[in-house]
Amino acid sequence: MKVTIKELANQLDLSIATISRALDGYPDISEKTRQRVLAAALHLGYTPDRAARQLRRRRTDTIGFILPAVAGKFPQPFFNELIAGLAAGASSRQYDLLISACADDEAAEMQLYQTWAQGHRVDGLVVIRTRVDDRRIAFLTAQEFPFVCLEPPANQPDVPGIHVDAHQALTSVVRHLARRGLNRQAFLGGPSELIIQQVRREAFRAALGAANLPIRSSWQMTSDMTSQGGYDAAHQLLTMKSAPNCLVCINDEVALGALHAASDLGIAVGKQLAVVAFDGSQTAVHATPPLTTIDQPVFALAYQLMEMLYRRLHGGIGLELQVTLQPVIHLRTSSGDTPQEIASPFVIAQDVEATIR
Amino acid sequence: MKVTIKELANQLDLSIATISRALDGYPDISEKTRQRVLAAALHLGYTPDRAARQLRRRRTDTIGFILPAVAGKFPQPFFNELIAGLAAGASSRQYDLLISACADDEAAEMQLYQTWAQGHRVDGLVVIRTRVDDRRIAFLTAQEFPFVCLEPPANQPDVPGIHVDAHQALTSVVRHLARRGLNRQAFLGGPSELIIQQVRREAFRAALGAANLPIRSSWQMTSDMTSQGGYDAAHQLLTMKSAPNCLVCINDEVALGALHAASDLGIAVGKQLAVVAFDGSQTAVHATPPLTTIDQPVFALAYQLMEMLYRRLHGGIGLELQVTLQPVIHLRTSSGDTPQEIASPFVIAQDVEATIR
DNA sequence: GCAATTCCCTAAAACGTTTAAGCCAATCAT
DNA sequence: ATGATTGGCTTAAACGTTTTAGGGAATTGC
Structure with a gap:
């Protein structure tokens, strides 16, 4: 046979x-x-035979990726592009991608990481949704097991990975909107243990400060990063006695939920209310109204993450530890802007005027 | 070490x-x-050590899944839930999921299937986006390699897999909308080589016939199943001299594109135009307006696909070859309905009246 | 008291590769 | 003509498990 x-x-x-x-x-x-x-x-x-080859060569030519936490609660467009990018990056290097899901249970998760790392199941791992005091990172570092992170913790410069610079982009967007009179800006974030929540929330607050806008803690919401979570949080914000007139969302899903909430409340997005999303994929383009986004190229990012891991595995020169990518800003109707793309240095034309009150 | x-x-x-x-x-x-x-x-x-164990045991405890075709052109919500479901199903059985991406090139694709099947890389494969005269199915069948399909070809009852019954659901929905005077129904489909395109298009045409509605070939569009594709197709349809007043879409992405197109053309969805989607995940709930969908539970479906494959690999009793699932119909505002869920036998209350002209 | 049985463990082969070491014949240099 | 080199191949060990066959001691049956 x-x-x-x-x-x-x-x-x-x-x-x-x-x-x-x-x-x-x-x-x-x-x-x-x-x-x-x-x-x-x-x-x-x-x-x-793959097993025989692996055994003899002492390597698997496989990269691992463990879907964090609760099934069905992934922010969809993001994960989708991520996996596609990882798979493409891996197969371009003749690597395979091994994927597993695990329950929303830290012990089970660590067990899985241990099995994979110690059982030689994969040569390297990609870690995403990094958390504050992330046990996965601690474990892999201690084991000296090769890995890369999406959004490594800011205070650990020795953890290899890729950052997306939220700071500059948010500063530009917040200032841009402030100039247009949107002086009541709220943040719809994610779970507070996530690094991106910390980073983006801080960046947002700093941006508010730089624009001389009020920083209200009651306008900084958390959510589970799903559209339902976004809906709920936005609904709450928009029915406050003193409601914000601008919602900056941590990802596209949350922003979609916010659009829906606004629509249910009869609030015209782009006129009475600005909504800004983060991540920015096709989804945002075809939302109603089309979403203004701070656009991290997820597919390319995942691809690059793979390349980084590959270089770590094969030594080689140019072993950058951490890379920072600049997102691209897409102004669209949801913030009352005329559609327009703004690349890295983030110079938003000051004469862009729009119709938000 | x-x-x-x-x-x-x-x-x-x-x-x-x-x-x-x-x-x-x-x-x-x-x-x-x-x-x-x-x-x-x-x-x-x-x-x-995994490789050693695999070599000795002559099995890998791994299921393979090859992302078909062009990166970044996956219908996002669908693939996302699919992968989550596959991963969850696999890990519940102590299996891993091996994923690879391949270029949009049949030769490369077949090469990958061959390497995986003959190199003992995986114990079984999951095949999706089945095509008319699918070479992958032919190859795997010839090799007697274990696999399951999502939507096996209708004329090959020996190919194991799961169908979603489009026929009944579409009949109900089309009839329901027809009763409300939506007598100009169009179909926004996918690439014509896909089985689902064939099946859903045929089911739609049959449903039109059953409801005594006109069947116009110019109202049967194809697309690449992305939201952009949906936008383009819908735009074309809606600017025809004799435009349809109802768009039945092959998936959620296409429907989102259609919503956007309608909005751009100043057409009020749910009032002047009904839009119906297929697949139905969270995305549809938070679209503006919320989308009426024929809802296949993708996560559960993927999970079940895994179980099916597992049973094939372990012999055991109850080796059903093909299973047909009944989707659930969710009426929402995009078709002018009051939100309402309709389960399998599809009895849609006849007194549901709505506001479409 | 002896054979049979049970219990707990071990030796060794096998899985299908890759690779280090080495061998033989032919070619080359002198 | 002889020793050194080269080209082209082979032998055998190794990778880390699982599993088959069996072995020795203790227990049991009579």
Whole structure:
């Protein structure tokens, strides 16, 4: 049934070592023999057994990714692009991507990380949704197991990963909106243990300060980062006695929920209320109204994360530890803007005027 | 560095065979010894090497899933839930999920399937986005390699998989809308080589016939199943001299694009135009307006697909080949309905009246 | 008291590769 | 003609498990 290297060797009357080396392109096999081997391999449909190869080579050519926490509670567009990017990045390097889900239970999660790291199941890991005092990072660091993070903790410069610079982008957007009279800006965040929540919330508050806007703690909400969570939080904010007139959301899902809440309350988004999202994928473009977003290129980011991990695994030069990416700002109707794309240095034309009261 | 079974054996002064059997819970190891082994394993942090185990056991405990075609062109909510469901289903059975992406190139795709199947990389495969005359199915069948499909081809009853019954649901929905005077119904589909496109389009046309509505081929559009594709197709339809007043979409993404197009054209969805989507996840709930959907529970479906594959791999009783699931209909504002959920037999109350002209 | 049985453990083979070491014949340098 | 080099292959060990077959001591049956 299964065709092994041994059969190939028998058929061709060569040793298995020759077959192996011929297929791997070693120079000490004559061209003639190699061609014979190649032809026979193709003909018999021979593919090296992965387990045997892994065992012998002491590596798996596989990168692991463990879906954090509760199934079905992923912010969808984000995870989707992330996985696509990871898979594409991995397969471009001839790596596979091994994925597992785990329950929303820290013990189970750590168990999984341990099994994978210590059982040689993968060569490296990608960690996302990093948390404050993240046990996963502590464990992997202690084990000296190769990994990269999306959004490594700010106070740990030795943890390899990629940041998206929320600070600059938020400063520009908040200032831009403030100039247009949107002086009551609220933040719809995520779970407070997430690094991105910390980072983006702080960046937002700093931006408010820089724009001389009031910082009200009651306008800084948390959520589970789903659209339902966004709906609930926005509904609450918008029915306050003193409601904000601008909602900056931690991701697209939350922003969609906010749009829905506004619509239910009869509030015209883009006129009476500005909504700004983070992440920014196709979803945002086709929302009603189209969402203004701070756009991190998730697919490319995941792809780059893979490359980074690859370089860590293969030594090589240029081992940057942490990289910071600048997102792109997309102004759209949800903030009352004329659609417009703004790249990295974030110079938003001051004469952009719009119709928000 | 890496702790193997051998070290454990040395430490405890036992043979490696004993260790292995103790950890696997064989009854011919004394309870006392087993406890010693367990304790030592925990203490040293021993985890069996996966490659070695795979090689010896001749199985991988891994299920494969190959992302079809172009990166970034996945319908997002669908794939997201699918992967979450697959991962959850796999890990509930102690399986891992191996994922790879491949370029939009049939040859590369087949190469990948071959490597995985013949290289013993996975024990089974999940195939989605099945196509008419699908080479993947032909190959796997010929190889007698275990797999399951989402939407197996209708004319191949021997291919294991899960169907979602579009026929009944579409009949109900089309009739329901027809009763309300929506007599100009169009279909926004996907790429014509996909089985779901064939199935849903045919079901839609049959439903039109059953409801005595006109079947116009110019109202049957194809798309790439992205929201952009939906936008383009809807825009085209809605600017026809004789435009439809109801758009039935093959998935949520396309429907979102359609909503956007309608909004751009100043058409009030739920009043002048009904939009119906397929797939139905959170996305649809928080669209503006909320989308009426024919709701296939993608997460559960993926989970069940995994269970099916598991049963195929482990023999066992009840080896159903094909299963048909009944979707649930969610009436929401995008079709001018009062929000309402309708389960399987699809009896839509006839007195539901709404505001579409 | 002896054979049979049970209990707990071990030795060794096997899984399918890769790779280090080495061998033989042919070619080359002198 | 001889020793050194090279090209092209093979032998055998190793990777870390699981499993088959069996072995020795203790217990049991009579």
